[in-house]
Amino acid sequence: MKSVKIGIIGLGNIGCGVMEILQRNSGLLASRLGASIEVVRVADIDPDRPRDVTVPEGVMTVDAMDVINDPEVQIVVELIGGIEPARSYILAAINRGKHIVTANKALLSTHWSELSKKAGAKGVTLGFEGSVAGGIPLVRTIKVGLVANRILSVTGIINGTCNYILTRMHKEHMTFSSVLGDAQDKGYAEADPAMDVDGVDAAQKLAILVNLCFNIPVSPEDFPYQGISRLIPLDLEVAEDFGCRIKLLATAGRSGGEVEAWVHPSLVPEGHPLASVDGIFNAVYIQDDNLGPSLYYGRGAGRLPTGSAVVSDVVSCVRDILSGAVERIPVSGYRTISNSEPPMKLAGNTASEFYVRVSAHDSPGVLSTISGILGKHGISISSVIQRGRETDPGGGVPLVMITHEAVFSRMLEALQEIDALDVTIGESFLMRILMTS
Amino acid sequence: MKSVKIGIIGLGNIGCGVMEILQRNSGLLASRLGASIEVVRVADIDPDRPRDVTVPEGVMTVDAMDVINDPEVQIVVELIGGIEPARSYILAAINRGKHIVTANKALLSTHWSELSKKAGAKGVTLGFEGSVAGGIPLVRTIKVGLVANRILSVTGIINGTCNYILTRMHKEHMTFSSVLGDAQDKGYAEADPAMDVDGVDAAQKLAILVNLCFNIPVSPEDFPYQGISRLIPLDLEVAEDFGCRIKLLATAGRSGGEVEAWVHPSLVPEGHPLASVDGIFNAVYIQDDNLGPSLYYGRGAGRLPTGSAVVSDVVSCVRDILSGAVERIPVSGYRTISNSEPPMKLAGNTASEFYVRVSAHDSPGVLSTISGILGKHGISISSVIQRGRETDPGGGVPLVMITHEAVFSRMLEALQEIDALDVTIGESFLMRILMTS
Known part of the structure; x- marks a missing residue:
């Protein structure tokens, strides 16, 4: 032989x-x-x-x-x-x-x-x-199985450590740090978990997916990414009230003649196939012009x-x-740069509905001040949630807002202004909302 | 070019x-x-x-x-x-x-x-x-993506017409024939739906999967298959009470040194990834020795x-x-028959837990007679469900039994005997229960 x-x-x-x-x-x-x-x-x-x-x-x-x-x-x-x-x-x-x-x-x-x-x-x-x-x-599915199809978007749960932590925070109402400690004991999280929980690992994988799906050479510096370490149990409770699960999503998709990409903790509606992907499992949801949606699920590490x-x-x-095959499939799956591939959208221009949590002193007029700042930056609020008077880890009262679709850079500008207020405490926390059009 | x-x-x-x-x-x-x-x-x-x-x-x-x-x-x-x-x-x-x-x-x-x-x-x-x-x-996933892995089992929802009908029967509490008519109007079912609803289409696809996954040349005649046309709304209600959804499953897997395969309507526990696959979508769940479970989901027709x-x-x-590649991958994915591949299990020897529905006259002693016959064939019952006194389409009272694991041929023998009783009406109805070990 x-x-x-x-x-x-x-x-x-x-x-x-x-x-x-x-x-x-x-x-x-x-x-x-x-x-x-x-x-x-x-x-x-x-x-x-x-x-x-x-x-x-x-x-x-x-x-x-x-x-x-x-x-x-x-x-x-x-x-x-x-x-x-x-x-x-x-x-x-x-x-x-x-x-x-x-x-x-x-x-x-x-x-x-x-x-x-x-x-x-x-x-x-x-x-x-x-x-x-x-x-x-x-990788094979994209380069070979879906080769005849124009990929419209790719959205994945591609960090098993984060998904394990989020699943246990959801099911057992635990804090981030207590699940992390347990995950480290069990070998599901590294001794230095930063690469996973800060979103770097997911961003690296997303960069590879953007190269593959859209033939655009990018690195993680070309799109916004954020991890899950600042999530608190309240975020998961509010998400649940909205019929959503929180997942660290990595996504890239065509949008207005450009490709936009980001890695963010996100609210995923319960009916979406990614919502029920639990534990250390990964899953990637692809939309293309011939097959429509398809999903690929399995173990992402080990x-x-x-x-x-x-x-x-x-x-x-x-x-x-x-x-005897020579150069059968190129690394990217492409022989030539197609002129029809759209350019990358600037990180700040990516748009979503957002979940914003601000920690504020319990004083009159706070909501009016904060919503006024958001409004000034062109961001309108669809819901405000204030759960009793319990204090958040920063000692303030958590105020959660769900916005209508807004541009990321304007959201960051607004939050910078909000975080500088005397009535707010520490840094606000932002998640995306997965839009299922 | x-x-x-x-x-x-x-x-x-x-x-x-x-x-x-x-x-x-x-x-x-x-x-x-x-x-x-x-x-x-x-x-x-x-x-x-x-x-x-x-x-x-x-x-x-x-x-x-x-x-x-x-x-x-x-x-x-x-x-x-x-x-x-x-x-x-x-x-x-x-x-x-x-x-x-x-x-x-x-x-x-x-x-x-x-x-x-x-x-x-x-x-x-x-x-x-x-x-x-x-x-x-x-096909590519099995021949290329999972090429390094020994496949233990493959279980799929691979007929979109049946899955569409079952989804609407579940969600809208409709009868099989009324959903079928509507599906035909919408183009989701053929004018002659027999190939789909009788399980033939799924059995053909399963035969191809057995060839691919286990390198055993089989045709649909080599394993039992059955469709969904005899399902009644009661079956879906009982399944729901047991925390299950009913799906037409096609499955093949290693079992006791052999490969067993079948296509049957089946009770799938709600937590299983296949339970939530709805409408015309297909999904295939594979277990192998390196990856464990993985799932592939998308449109199976069109x-x-x-x-x-x-x-x-x-x-x-x-x-x-x-x-310049010549004979790069053979049709089956195998160059040689491996001696380590197990033989095909005889259709009758496949084993499951079963759901059995019998239509009986409402007279004393019926359950005792029926369970006696099952017991004589070595089949023990884990639950009996009798819903009020409503009559089934045959004019009798439906009696549903869930069995412990039983061999298919013995189950068929028992049912033949039960169907011949004076106290039963028409033909009994059988489903498998997906065991998630």
Whole structure:
């Protein structure tokens, strides 16, 4: 039986998942491919760390360049994450004509153009299924399954840690910090949770989705994003009263001749398919011109789900190699920039209905002052909610307002003015409302 | 710009959808492929029927062999449906070395081995994304996205007509026949609805899924299937009382060293992701060894959703042609029969908990007689529901029983005996209960 030889850089959590799948399902993969996938080189800076997978004798090295320079290796799997040295390793491997498989969202979301151009120039494949939505075959769905369709919008729950926290805050009426602590104990949140709970991870994945769906090279700096750490139980209660669930949504869509994108905690109406996606699960809801809505749901993280995505990319490279395919699908899914693709909307110009929570002293005229400022900035209020006289964490009385559709930059200007008032305490809190037209 | 030439046999509803997508999204497709897709031959027995797509001058013919024999045509799209002459056309095109794209579930579910072997022998691709779950890229998800994973079970709502009828019966407390009439008026059900409501369509699609997921060549004759036409509003009410929705499920899964498959109306617990799939939508829930559960949701029928799947298959062929790929992925996704694949379980040996409704005369001792017969066949009852004294359509009093897990063949034997009793009226009605272990 033929064998295709691969090398892996980074034998951490995902790397071990990839090894486990390649070993456990080797018979299945061989029956599908008519060939075997052989891991001939594995690099890790800590080769002796205890691991629950066996690396064959003579395969392990501490030097990533041993993987890249091995003439037998046709596919290099990069799983160390982060920008450098991952970027340099990938570029070096591309230069040597190796196919690349990576799950590195930080790198792809900031160096998309460089990497996709280099891979294109060298005629190698760069697979990145594992970088967005873990095990859900989302990248393939967009590049292959929905290839005939113009994507109108993509809206996802793409950070499992945040979704786990929000689900427990909703179901158990717990505070953010108490769920976070528990999630850290259970391994669902990192010791340093900032990348997840501050929305950075979701923003990186969204940048990749914008590149894929709209062929616009963006990075997370090109759109607004915000996390969930400032949510309080009151927000979830009010959302529930409005028949909504709160989810950290990442969305991008065509709007008025442009593409707008954002990551924000959002009120999602209960009837929407994303509202019932709970726990660590991810789901992505796509609207396109032929299929209308479609939804893809599954585990967005973890060694086996992400490992499954990485191995599926390896298999695609193996299929290309065995079938003699050269440059079968470009990294972005596009050969040429289409003139019909709209430009990116400036972050400030994105518009939504908003949920605004202000902490105020309990004194007369506060609502009038605040609504006056909003009105001055062209923002009209559809509902005001004031729940008894309970105080919020800042010591004030929480005042919640739901607005009609408003432009993000004007909302920020209004809130800056509101936050500077003597009658308000601390910083106001903002969420989007998912509009289901 | 390069151009790849295709021919279409059958310009009906789906055929027009394919033409519309190729024309409307020609710029998008060209930017993705770096080449254009040109329809150079279209065959239809009724070329002059009014259609809302334009076929270029000189392209239309009444003879399918004109498409197959055209030396320019590299990909033949078969959209006439049914077994013959579709089978002969496809075989003729394969013999001439053309790639095939079809959405013909009736043909694939009965002639899978023949077609996949012929395509393999000639080294051509046979794409059939449109044959299951319409626009949802499910075939690709199984053959490519989840390629590294051993599929444990696949459970789907894959007939939109039935799901539309069941949704309205549930929400509007209507009878089967009144919803069916309305669905026919709205174009959601055929004038002859038997293929849909009797479960044949779902069984054909399930046969294709079994081939794909388990590499076992089966046809609908190899597993039990049943439709929804005998459901009465009481069934939906009882299901609701048990916290369940009724769905026509098609399922196949590994069970005790074998693969069991069936299509039955089923009670689905409200918390299950399939319970909330409403209206004409399809959804397929897959369990595998690496990803655990994943779900794929979208429109399962219609000219544009199915057209989108057909065009995605055409694009995959075009990508193979342009990249020089030969025999990149076999029809079934497998190169060799794996010895580790389990055999198919005999239809009668499939096991579930069951919902049984019997129509009986309102006389003493009936329940004792019926439960005695069930017990004699090794079937134990977990609940009995008798709703007042209202009569069912047969003039008797409906008696509903929920059983513990039981073997299908024994259940059929018991029901045959129960239906022969003097105290029962007409034929009993059976549903499965989806077990969520």
